[in-house]
Amino acid sequence: MQEVVENRAVTFKGRNDPNEITSETLNLGTCYSDDEIVIQVHAAALNPVDLLVKAYAYSWIAGSEPKTFSRDYSGIIVRKGKHIEEFDVGDKVVGTFDHLFGKEGSLSNYLTLDPKKHPSITKMPSFGDSEYDDFVLNAAWPLVFGTAYMGLGLLDKSQNLGPGSRILVIGASTSVSNALVQIAKNHLKVKSVVGICSKSSFERNKELGFDHLVAYDEGPVTDGVKNLIDTEFNGGKFDLIFDSVGNSEFIPRIEDFLKPISENSYYRTIVGDAKLKYTSPSVLRSFIPTEFFKRFGPFKKYNYKNFLLAPSKNYMELGAKMISAKEFKPSIDSVFGFDDYADAFDRLLSNRAKGKIVIKVT
The missing domain is CATH 3.90.180.10 (Medium-chain alcohol dehydrogenases, catalytic domain)
Structure with missing residues (x-):
């Protein structure tokens, strides 16, 4: 025909x-x-x-x-x-x-x-x-929602985040992070989600659901987050650090921010350890060689995962459900x-x- x-x-x-x-x-x-x-x-x-x-x-x-x-x-x-x-x-x-x-x-x-x-x-x-x-x-929404879904450990069920959890989001203003905070707060009911962004983006990101925001353009961001841990969380560290922009500032002091590996905490990234230049990317530049043995093998010190979106009907169904319930946009x-x-x-x-x-x- x-x-x-x-x-x-x-x-x-x-x-x-x-x-x-x-x-x-x-x-x-x-x-x-x-x-x-x-x-x-x-x-x-x-x-x-x-x-x-x-x-x-x-x-x-x-x-x-x-x-x-x-x-x-x-x-x-x-x-x-x-x-x-x-x-x-x-x-x-x-x-x-x-x-x-x-x-x-x-x-x-x-x-x-x-x-x-x-x-x-x-x-x-x-x-x-x-x-x-x-x-x-x-x-x-599909790609960013699915990436956020995986970033929260929902696809591989590697974590069980909930009301007692704390999450640190590096790059709070990205579309993936926008999806992640909405899933964390509205679906998982996570207690505290902290975002890192510019001071000018505070109002916008607060509206999306971030409980606390730390400005990267107002002094060392690691000091700002550590102060938040000490004053707001009584020393309580994060169950998940999610990086959507490429950052290495927290890695040398990872034990100051991330809960011990014995508590199944994770550092997840969709970029690597450095901001990726998408028009002329360098794979080697995206990773810190000295961290290899701390992330993999018998000397592993913390759970680290760099991932790409995997096709799944699971996150599409959750996204549609949350949209219909006015819980995600x-x-x-x-x-x-x-x-x-x-x-x-x-x-x-x-x-x-x-x-x-x-x-x-x-």
Whole structure:
């Protein structure tokens, strides 16, 4: 059956090649298998990982074919295979499409996927009254929510955080940290969440749920956090230190801030020990060699984990549940039209975004 449509996508070929919109015809009658669905994408979010992926797109690794950006998406199912039972044509869905140097990505008009192979998908919840429509808001949360979910030890069940727990968040203003504090306070009912950010971001981050904030631009941040431990927590240390920006200031004095390893405390990071330059990353620069034996092997002194998002339906279902209960809402920095994708990438590169950058695809 011939049901031909135009499928436009923002693509690149190599790490030094320009981004551009490319187009190909797509036959909606034959482009999917019995186990796949076809989603007409309405909105997609940019993430720093998009910059990282392009930075590593050497031809000997990624080839020279066009590659599509982005993972987060929201849209409507327009076709489904006969083996699909959970979803129907017309369903509004939201999720992440996991790929590396893929021909398909969410920054395109249509996305074809197998929900069993890409399980980070759920029916789209409604946010209710907002200055942004539901497609924009839903495109903004899956990747950061899932990363925060893993950062709290919920996916691998490595920690059981709750009302008696304390968490320190390095980089309180990032989108991942915004999701993490909302999950910690509204779902896990964590007693105390401390964030590190600039003094100018205090008001905004307080509204998200942080109980205490320490400014990194008002003297040594380690001294500020240690003073908080001594005065507010009666010497009580943290069950979890979560780093979303790349920081090494706490590591030389880790025993002053993190509970003993015997109490199953964790230091988790999504970046490493130094701020990552996404356009020209250095893996070696991201780790402190002298800490290796303190983190791994028989001389291990504290639980350390550097991780990337793993696809899971678990965090998508929790996110949808919390949204419906008005317990979670992503922060939006800016919204761009599809043809203005270059401005959206410029905003991402500026490193000044306060919340997600979303592109309206349809």
